[in-house]
Amino acid sequence: xxxLALHQxxxxxxxxxxLYQNLNLQINAGECHCISGATGCGKTTxxxxxxxxxxxxxQGEITHSPELIIGMIMxxxxxxxxxxxxxxxxxxxxxxxxVPALDMLPLVEQALAKVGLAFPLNTPVTHLSLxxxxxxxxxxxxxxxPNLMLIDEPWAQLDNQGITELCKVLTDLLETGVSVVIVExxxxxxxxxxxxxxxxxxxxxxxSTRSPQASHDFADKISxxxxxxxxxxxxxxxxxxxxxxxxxAQSNCLLTLSDVTIRxxxxxxxxxxxxxxxxxxxxxxxxxxENGCGKTSLFNQIVGVSDEYKGxxxxxxxxxxxxxxxxxxxxxxxxxxxxxxxxxVQQELEFSLKRFGLPLANATEILTQLNxxxxxSHSPHKLSYGQQHLVALAxxxxxxxxxLLLDDPFAGLDNHYFPLVINALKHFAENGGAxxxxxxxxxxSSLLSKCWLIEQQQLTEHCVLKRVS
Amino acid sequence: xxSRFNLHHSLFIGFCATLLVVxxxxxxxxLGFSGHSMFLxxxxxxxxxxxxxxxxSISLCGLLSGMLAMILGVGKGGLFILLKFTLPAMAMDIGxxxxxxxxxxxxxxxxxxxxxxxxxxxxxGVQDFLVGMDMNIVLLQFGIxxxxxxxxxxxxxxxVPLILKRLDAHDLxxxxxxxxx
Numbered sequence: 001x002x003x004l005a006l007h008q009x010x011x012x013x014x015x016x017x018x019l020y021q022n023l024n025l026q027i028n029a030g031e032c033h034c035i036s037g038a039t040g041c042g043k044t045t046x047x048x049x050x051x052x053x054x055x056x057x058x059q060g061e062i063t064h065s066p067e068l069i070i071g072m073i074m075x076x077x078x079x080x081x082x083x084x085x086x087x088x089x090x091x092x093x094x095x096x097x098x099v100p101a102l103d104m105l106p107l108v109e110q111a112l113a114k115v116g117l118a119f120p121l122n123t124p125v126t127h128l129s130l131x132x133x134x135x136x137x138x139x140x141x142x143x144x145x146p147n148l149m150l151i152d153e154p155w156a157q158l159d160n161q162g163i164t165e166l167c168k169v170l171t172d173l174l175e176t177g178v179s180v181v182i183v184e185x186x187x188x189x190x191x192x193x194x195x196x197x198x199x200x201x202x203x204x205x206x207x208s209t210r211s212p213q214a215s216h217d218f219a220d221k222i223s224x225x226x227x228x229x230x231x232x233x234x235x236x237x238x239x240x241x242x243x244x245x246x247x248x249a250q251s252n253c254l255l256t257l258s259d260v261t262i263r264x265x266x267x268x269x270x271x272x273x274x275x276x277x278x279x280x281x282x283x284x285x286x287x288x289x290e291n292g293c294g295k296t297s298l299f300n301q302i303v304g305v306s307d308e309y310k311g312x313x314x315x316x317x318x319x320x321x322x323x324x325x326x327x328x329x330x331x332x333x334x335x336x337x338x339x340x341x342x343x344x345v346q347q348e349l350e351f352s353l354k355r356f357g358l359p360l361a362n363a364t365e366i367l368t369q370l371n372x373x374x375x376x377s378h379s380p381h382k383l384s385y386g387q388q389h390l391v392a393l394a395x396x397x398x399x400x401x402x403x404l405l406l407d408d409p410f411a412g413l414d415n416h417y418f419p420l421v422i423n424a425l426k427h428f429a430e431n432g433g434a435x436x437x438x439x440x441x442x443x444x445s446s447l448l449s450k451c452w453l454i455e456q457q458q459l460t461e462h463c464v465l466k467r468v469s
Numbered sequence: 470x471x472s473r474f475n476l477h478h479s480l481f482i483g484f485c486a487t488l489l490v491v492x493x494x495x496x497x498x499x500l501g502f503s504g505h506s507m508f509l510x511x512x513x514x515x516x517x518x519x520x521x522x523x524x525x526s527i528s529l530c531g532l533l534s535g536m537l538a539m540i541l542g543v544g545k546g547g548l549f550i551l552l553k554f555t556l557p558a559m560a561m562d563i564g565x566x567x568x569x570x571x572x573x574x575x576x577x578x579x580x581x582x583x584x585x586x587x588x589x590x591x592x593x594g595v596q597d598f599l600v601g602m603d604m605n606i607v608l609l610q611f612g613i614x615x616x617x618x619x620x621x622x623x624x625x626x627x628x629v630p631l632i633l634k635r636l637d638a639h640d641l642x643x644x645x646x647x648x649x650x
Contacts, residue, residue: 343635343638344638379637379638379639381638381640382638382640
């Protein structure tokens, strides 16, 4: 049975460019389709078009089966989550379907159990990490038993355990006749379940013959996939506890954390740092840990957004306080949209440069470096999630701070932009800058000076023996 | 795309109506000359039109603001408050039926603002007539109100393209929202 079909669909966004031309797709019950494509090519818009065609001025034909019930999981959980507690969030769909209140509780608990969210129903949504929020979105859709799930880039938001759990849930759904459409750059984790692999190029869908393994074969060894493969088998082998800090490096120390415990009001501690960990000029440090382990919380303490910690944090010789470090500190938030506010990409970059009296040419330089010049006159708020990440990164890179804190900077990036970002970060570190970037899976071993690993609420510092290629 | 009002439109219309009444009640400017209320009115009504790009949205916004103002007791007009908000709004919508597809956005907004200010002055004229003023004075007052109200309404209308541009840049306009091309 055909649940949804797109026939010769054309869509124009903005005043001139055609986003889609003669786009065709047919989704039958129980099929799994995966759509890949470059950052900003219109993958997310395609999902929105499938779910809400009456919101678009399109040409062509989009057919929904009368039995179609769509569940949609967007890329940014903050756009989709509407309620304050996880129980209310999952029950929201049921409330709209007029399900009696007494029947809701078991359905809500069942949906939460399916996605592995074992929290009390009155847990505030704000207490969840980004990855946990993603699972909550999934539960909030599964609860009303859709027969077509549209999922936008889960790999970037979920840790490995989350991906494994998602795959299990999706496999079960497919077996019961539910269809799934996944939009994803990295298709490898979903290979076993994908029936049709599509490539969105030049506004049309092409059946992709590229094997998932091929996506690992980047010419550049520092690409995301190869790096994660490296680390899958090397994390325990190539890392060893760093005991001796070089005396010369000590003089370049930009950040130290000693005996730090992060604890929110009336809650158990989120994160302990028992030993002294430090960051020096030229270092690139990877902060790795699963969803919800406290990576973002740690960044918030370091930059002074939050001060719910005990112990000592010294950043550039001072106790962190918001606004104290000016152009010496660059911070890329996990949600790029939180730090974008100007009318165009160019203005976005120039804002900080003007504020700190830095040359405006830095903006063009970094836009060129990241291949973002074609987007310079675009509104940053209309870009894709990945493009927004790039613009936000460019806006903190262009002021050339001493320390750069990047919270999950690679989410939503494709194979084209990923090496450009890596090169920009390498260039930044080679010029004396220090970087800490977070990720929920170990990546980029070849780039790191050391890594901070969070396991069981403990952060430990490790050195990385770089693999010789 | 559906031509009906949807939730997004409704929220925007409600947002404009609420902001209009709230700002009006908070500022309570005593500038000593009539017509300045047309500034906020034309600003929010036209932003509402620009954001939804639908004829009828201004009337809905006017009706909502009038009812809200009556409930909250903004102004001293009683039932006339409703008329004060809805009459210009309906006149603007009627004007848009004729000029909705003509002129550039800026010219269209100015013309609609002027139509609204005439309707607003008409309401004042009716009030003056009902209290028994001499017809000559009613007409003179109507003319003065048209001019002063029109001047403020045009000022408000001139700000609208800038606001729409900002809303558009922040991706807050609906897909059929009016963009200043």
